[in-house]
Amino acid sequence: MDARLLDMLGQIAKGIAAQFGPNCEVVVHEISDKSAYSSIVAIENGHVSGRKIGDGPSHVVLEQIGHDDDQVSDQLCYLTRTKDGKTLKSSSVYIHDEHGKVAAILGINYDISMMQMFENTLHEFNSVDAQTRKEPERITLNVADLLEDLIRQADELVGKPVALMTKDDKVKAIRYLSKSGALMITKSGDKIAKHFGISKYTLYSYLDNSKTGGEPT
16 A cells, blocks of 8 residues: 555544544555455554454455455445454445555444443333344454354355255355455365365366356256
């Protein structure tokens, strides 16, 4: 990333973190070839998620690596979850370079765990109906954890255990992993193939098939 852009984003991160206090983590992810392994180039209040400069990417960052989509939209006000169980209200802002390509992602993560506790207490006091919530996405500390999360999500997308999956089910799961950027992680092919009980040759044949839009043979 251009040093001037990094300095500017670091300054913005400090300002946002200072404005909203120690419960507000602000992180700058660089989007480059090395970002699949080490994407964080600046972070304020890293204690919120337990991350530091040099740590690996989030799901949002991994999906962006290798894409030239200059029409990508910022993702604002969604829920994430830290490894120790804190719930965060998060926003991801895509930063473009002079050529229109995404060069960085500015992430804002505010710990709302205590607020949720108060909200839940008030809700239980005022209503007898249970409040349903969407399961928040977990923030991972390294690419190994991230790969495990993505494989779990692929299984949930299919909706059945691997032992009961058909070939079409496995192709569907592998397409999801490919789209999510999981295969950019070193040695992910071995782990994914082992998880689905297929060979690496079969895994990559499924991937080739999904790129052409065809059905498995």
